[in-house]
Amino acid sequence: MTDEEILSLINKKNQLGLSLLAEKYEKLLVYIAAGILGNHVRDIEECVNDTYFKFWKNAEKYDYTKASLSTYLKVIVRNTAINRLRDVKRHEDRTHTEDVAELASVLPDVSVNIENQMMRRENVKKLNKMIASLPEKDRELMIRKYYYMQSSKVIAHAMSMSVTAVDSRLSRLRTKMKNEFQLI
């Protein structure tokens, strides 16, 4: 079943479309959510279900000329997983094991201040430029680490590098970014 066929079924609000979407992309979505949320099956399941729900609600807004369906779903699941981590930070009384709480603690609570929003938009532009200028390998490292939030061990295994090499390369890239953004 092609993405277009699945999309047309979902646009007609046919539930079969959703099951076909799940059949085709569930593994991918679970993999991305697991990379961010750790081995918390319940959180991962909820995150993936939220992703389906969000897509079901906003399917008509999806423009396949801008991005492929898998990319669109990747963006939704990544941001849903990050939001879930933020929830963990907000509700610290929730029972979570250390690693997720630790991960959540590094995520910022973004202020809705207009000035901040404008600065953020500028920084996003800069970031896109920087990522575009990076060599393919460095770009993959950055995206894996800061977009999919994969651990150095996972990255090292996927890119056939040593963990030390991944860490040192990331550290160099962070310094480069820091200089570029001229921020602390």
Add this chain to the structure above:
Amino acid sequence: MTENYLIDLMGDLDTKFLENEYPERDIQMQKTIAKRKRTLTPFKKGNVFVISDTLYRTINEQRELYDNIVAYEPVSERAAHAKAQVKEKVDAVQAKMKALVAVVSGIVAMLVVIISLVRMVAKKKWLSKLFGKRVQTA
């Protein structure tokens, strides 16, 4: 720039950078590893050994290679070919050795000639000196 800020900014990354297949590749790799592990599980009684597709392909490729290179050349021809190659190499080494011996013997001959010339000259000088002295004393 702090890591958390970077993670936050990454949320708005241009989708063109996400048109890669990193997670898909990882999943594929995991599948391949799992498949390989399955094929490598120890053989137990009652289990049927199944050759993996990759191995089957490799075996076939090797067989084709063997058929093309070796099978169409009879053993006697292969032996003659090998002998000729060895002879060629031995000849080359022998030629080199001969050239080396010639050069060395040439150098030795030159040295002998030079030494005898020097000796002759020295002898002449010594004789003239000797006679010269004798004349003087006489």
